[in-house]
Amino acid sequence: MKEEEIIEKLQKLGLTKYESLAYITLLKLGPSKATDITKESGIPHTRVYDVLSSLHRKGFVDIMHGTPRLYKPVNPEVVLEKIKEDLIADIEELKKAFLKLYRSVHGEDLPEIWTIHGFDNTLERAEYIIRTAKYEVLINTPFEFLSLLKEEIKKRKDVVFVIISNFEEIPEWLKRDNIILARSGGAPWLMASWIIGDIDYALFFGALPRDRRKEKFYSFWAKSAKLIQNYMHWFYTIYLDNSTIIKPVNYDKLKKPLQLVNIRTLITLLKQTSLPREIEVIGKLVENKDTITLRGKVIEFEYTPLIASVVVDDGNKKWKVGGLGSYFEDVEGEKFILLD
Template sequence: MASIDRELVEALEELGLTRYEALAYLAILMSGPSVATEIVKTSGIPQSRIYDVLSGLERKGFIESTGDRPKIYRAHDPEVVLENMRKRFINRIEELKAKLNEIKRAVPERKPSVWVVYRRENIVARIRLLMERAVHECLAALPLSMLADEAMRRVLEEMVSRHVNIVLVLYRDVEDKDLLEGLVKKFRGKLCLKIREVPGPVVCLSDHLQSIITSFKTISWGAERFGAKNHALIATEEDLAHVLSYFLYHSLYYNAVKLCEIVPEFMKGLRFISVWRFTELMKDLLMRGYEVRIRIKGSYIRKRGYVELEGKVVNVNHDDDRRLYDLELEDGTTVGGREATLEDVEAQIIEVVDVKLRKE
């Protein structure tokens, strides 16, 4: 009699049989109705295991046995066996699919941390959405032409009404003196507005929770002239937003011309996530004789653990050469921004509680 085909054994194993069960079924199929001792000789299964193996095959519907002594084992038709197995598998798969989908639906969907959005109109809509969702702070570098859109100006007005801390760097991609003067007039004292003659990347950060970056050519009205590919990267990684915040400051904000700035009277209640922005304002206010009380939410750097502090700012470091931006409270506690390592506290949010001129 021919030996048992190893590939058939492996195929039956893939369908859920053990190796011994596959050998036994093929041995019976090849030899015809057989007793256990004959199956042992044909298959090579140990005598001590044969009855357990045959019982397993019966339960799975591959063979049947007579009541004779010794029992005679007969293989079921392979076509019937495999068709029954296929139906069981399909039913089992459908049951499993339903249960797994139920588990999936119960878990909030998480989008990938970085993805690409295409087409200028989709990118502009996404930038507007990021600005609308900002609760504490919004940093952006945008073409001036975007602010020609009345809907975008309404978004800025609404953000100001919610007391969002806004830094806006504009690229002069259109010559519209009235538009620029109108923006300065409307938002003077309520946000920081700067202008750059040389364009750079378009960037928008919303609360350091979501950010978007694309090329100037993608957004500018003249993009088609450059044959630009209209796509942008969107990220929900806080670490990446932190990097983009410093990129915006050092590469785009730092050398831009300031058109208007937040006034002290508007600062009460503002919340800062980017420490460079807060220390820039504090350095100026302290030099002008203002007292500023702040509330900090963050974590201890050495002791670890969440902390909330409130106190008066007595000293500020805003050193661009050393990339050092931190502050000191009246009790001696030093506070840095996100990823701070030298200070006592790493601030996640800095809220201005009060701003007033020092009494002489």
């Protein structure tokens, strides 16, 4: 990273340009006199003492008293970890304050969908979904956009990915045990983009912008379990079911227990292995909405555009289990934990 970029990022963290220059200089020189810092950094001699005192108050610099007085940079890992902790704490406090302000006017319900302006903001949201998902990530997007998500995808070996794109060949970074790849059916409308993380977040947008139009680009961001369960259904029935699987998951090498929240993701994995499979289902009885934890073996499944369900034999009864919103089945499954 260039020094100008480092200075820009430090300024975002609350340092001035001179403070950023002084800290970078100290990292290069080690414990130094103020005059040495001035010579190396170009900070005016009349300003350097105020700058170093400010860095000391902010926790970036230690002062070594003596003759001459020396200034020592604090370990950057310590400094940045403290900033990270403070920033996260501030964000959580702001979140509570903003929600309180919003609810004081609009009531308890938060909006289910927002418009995101700008291509860069859309990319950041897509990366955030991948970064924060706990169980599964569903992606349908042109390879041009998928490539921009490469580094975030490479970091996540602990979630299941189902990825649909207009692949010509499979790149090495997608040849992993936890990734299912499908080549889109080819119709232009199949290349509208969806990025879905668990039932927590979803992002949707249409055609990708050309460079000169990136600032005018917009996408839609959703945070609603009821809405996202419909998005998941469309992802599978409109996109995956009209695509060709070109790389199945390596089920035997996936770490167990393996948790999922979407019944169609569960069945997609079961199609790529053999039955029966030991499973634990956490959900509600459809008849009376009582909470139930069901443990047994998946012995069969049903998968159509309208129905997605599995049959779980617990040794006493064969239960028909569906996903969120089930009303034909015995159990509405909220979490599916594959045990073997």
